[in-house]
Amino acid sequence: MQELIAPFLYDYMLKAMFVSALVGAVCAFLSAFLMLKGWSLMGDALGHAVVPGVAGAYLLQLPYAAGAFISGMLAALGMALVKQRTRLREDAVIGLVFTTFFAAGLLLASIYPTSVSIQTIVLGNILGISDEDVIQVIIIAAVSLTILIAKWRDLVVVFFDETHARTVGINAFALKIVFFTLLAACTVAALQTVGACLVIAMVVTPGATAYLLTDRFGRLIILSVLIGAGTSFFGAYISYFLDGATGGVIVTLQTLLFLAAFYLAPKHGVLAGRRRQSSASSEGAIP
Amino acid sequence: MSSAPVFLAGASGAEGVVASLSVRDVTVAYPSGVTALLDATFELGAGTICGLVGVNGSGKSTLFKAIMGFVTPSRGQVRICGLSVNQALKRCCVAYVPQSEEVDWNFPVLVEDVVMMGRYGHMNFLRIPTAKDKEKVTESLERVNMLRFRHHQIGELSGGQKKRVFLARALAQEAPVILLDEPFTGVDVKTETAIIELLRQLRASGHLMLVSTHNLGSVPDFCDQVVLLNRTVLASGPTATTFTPQNLERAFGGVLRSFRIEGGDLHDDHDARSVTVLTDDERPVVYYGEGGPEEEPLRRTDKGA
Numbered sequence: 001m002q003e004l005i006a007p008f009l010y011d012y013m014l015k016a017m018f019v020s021a022l023v024g025a026v027c028a029f030l031s032a033f034l035m036l037k038g039w040s041l042m043g044d045a046l047g048h049a050v051v052p053g054v055a056g057a058y059l060l061q062l063p064y065a066a067g068a069f070i071s072g073m074l075a076a077l078g079m080a081l082v083k084q085r086t087r088l089r090e091d092a093v094i095g096l097v098f099t100t101f102f103a104a105g106l107l108l109a110s111i112y113p114t115s116v117s118i119q120t121i122v123l124g125n126i127l128g129i130s131d132e133d134v135i136q137v138i139i140i141a142a143v144s145l146t147i148l149i150a151k152w153r154d155l156v157v158v159f160f161d162e163t164h165a166r167t168v169g170i171n172a173f174a175l176k177i178v179f180f181t182l183l184a185a186c187t188v189a190a191l192q193t194v195g196a197c198l199v200i201a202m203v204v205t206p207g208a209t210a211y212l213l214t215d216r217f218g219r220l221i222i223l224s225v226l227i228g229a230g231t232s233f234f235g236a237y238i239s240y241f242l243d244g245a246t247g248g249v250i251v252t253l254q255t256l257l258f259l260a261a262f263y264l265a266p267k268h269g270v271l272a273g274r275r276r277q278s279s280a281s282s283e284g285a286i287p
Numbered sequence: 288m289s290s291a292p293v294f295l296a297g298a299s300g301a302e303g304v305v306a307s308l309s310v311r312d313v314t315v316a317y318p319s320g321v322t323a324l325l326d327a328t329f330e331l332g333a334g335t336i337c338g339l340v341g342v343n344g345s346g347k348s349t350l351f352k353a354i355m356g357f358v359t360p361s362r363g364q365v366r367i368c369g370l371s372v373n374q375a376l377k378r379c380c381v382a383y384v385p386q387s388e389e390v391d392w393n394f395p396v397l398v399e400d401v402v403m404m405g406r407y408g409h410m411n412f413l414r415i416p417t418a419k420d421k422e423k424v425t426e427s428l429e430r431v432n433m434l435r436f437r438h439h440q441i442g443e444l445s446g447g448q449k450k451r452v453f454l455a456r457a458l459a460q461e462a463p464v465i466l467l468d469e470p471f472t473g474v475d476v477k478t479e480t481a482i483i484e485l486l487r488q489l490r491a492s493g494h495l496m497l498v499s500t501h502n503l504g505s506v507p508d509f510c511d512q513v514v515l516l517n518r519t520v521l522a523s524g525p526t527a528t529t530f531t532p533q534n535l536e537r538a539f540g541g542v543l544r545s546f547r548i549e550g551g552d553l554h555d556d557h558d559a560r561s562v563t564v565l566t567d568d569e570r571p572v573v574y575y576g577e578g579g580p581e582e583e584p585l586r587r588t589d590k591g592a
Contacts, residue, residue: 036395150412153407156404159394160391161389163385167379167383168408169407214395215440
């Protein structure tokens with residue numbers, strides 16, 4: 001028993017668990033939207049594209065969030081430009097641009113070694129997060145959550161039917177810009193908890209899991225946020241005992257929940273599908 | 288019919304507005320250099336159902352986009368209810384009923400959620416529905432006979448039911464101008480009849496509907512006006528005088544199948560009667576004529592069904 005509350009006795013563990021939960025919650029909120037549009041890979045792309053910004057920011061002693069944000073925006077612009085000027089398909093453009101940025105980041109960090117190591121960027125280091133970084137993460141998360149809570153209904157309309165959004169006076173273009181800005185900001189925040197490689201899981205898996213459990217968007221968001229916050233909190237907690245990478249534990253927990261939903265979901269799960277099939281065929285067998 | 292009253296008192300967005308649509312010399316050129324629409328011109332007033340007819344690629348969807356402000360004409364202008372496109376959209380003057388292929392049917396929304404989206408233009412910043420909004424949603428669903436499906440996810444519906452949900456959304460929106468993109472595709476005859484009946488009711492209450500359709504046979508059934516499109520407006524006006532075989536052949540060119548059987552083809556003695564069938568592989572339009580195809584096309588109600 002004493003063992004189980006041990007993580008709560010350390011400041012750094014408390015910080016890690018609550019910051020992770022906060023970041024997990026915002027990313028999960030975004031994931032409810034992202035996975036519906038076939039834009040999931042944008043999360044991955046942004047996660048990698050912010051790396052040179054982070055390395056550069058540490059080098060110049062600027063807030064890491066600012067650097068990450070700028071390079072994320074540059075990457076998004078780059079993708080839009082290449083897409084517009086060539087006949088390349090979207091996935092090829094995304095693959096091209098984000099690997100370029102990631103490579104630039106690795107190069108930068110290895111040529112000019114700073115206080116931040118490549119390992120920290122790629123794998124995250126929530127257990128060793130500095131107080132300044134905690135403040136940055138909290139600001140990002142709080143602003144993002146406020147905007148999302150105020151505007152999620154409008155976002156649903158824009159994602160569901162952009163034409164209709166226009167006819168009820170919603171500026172779809174501006175809202176999409178807001179959405180991707182929030183996505184970039186939150187991938188930056190998630191860098192600290194799970195690292196660049198696993199950011200994608202944070203902005204896809206909770207929403208995908210919730211999608212299997214409900215047909216209502218409001219509930220989907222609530223479930224997704226609960227999953228995101230819960231797995232992140234307990235992921236950080238468990239990593240204390242396993243002495244393993246926090247990001248790995250968080251994402252493993254998310255995957256376990258996804259698998260559970262995949263099999264057990266009341267309506268969209270594999271077992272429910274089988275039940276329907278067998279009841280349909282037994283009904284059919286009655287003469 | 289054009290003497291329709293000031294539009295629907297009580298519709299907060301479009302209150303005091305008379306439905307009208309004016310498309311003047313509208314030219315739309317895309318960055319690729321393709322001119323999708325050239326000098327398109329027509330005018331429609333309140334209490335109208337107008338069929339928009341033309342081959343694929345004739346500019347029907349470009350015209351819809353121009354009316355909803357998705358593309359800005361390089362020349363000419365669109366005015367809705369006497370307002371510019373942006374003002375009209377802000378005041379909720381236009382509702383759009385999309386084609387089925389444009390909708391993601393796996394989206395996690397229920398039937399009533401979709402209809403509630405029609406109310407967004409009437410709501411506050413946070414879009415929290417009032418009792419009136421909920422009442423309108425129920426009323427709209429009832430009107431299209433879909434109330435008992437309100438808690439179904441939209442993907443669980445049949446083709447005709449899906450269409451009705453989006454019609455209900457347009458009703459809930461209370462917009463004087465309604466654009467319908469191929470409303471009869473993938474819909475059974477019973478639903479088609481129900482939709483047409485609903486459109487007639489809306490016409491009677493002063494709405495203006497622009498309906499793009501491939502279903503030539505049903506155009507004389509319910510459209511009082513027709514716009515024939517092929518990159519430009521080839522002809523527009525009342526159905527009786529505009530929806531003629533000559534105009535249709537101009538609009539469709541070789542795409543249209545045409546059969547014409549005259550009395551003389553069947554027997555030797557003199558007979559001025561003739562049958563002309565025009566079709567682009569959906570429901571054909573049939574003209575019965577004596578001494579030429581200037582007659583009114585056959586209406587479905589004439590078939591004695």
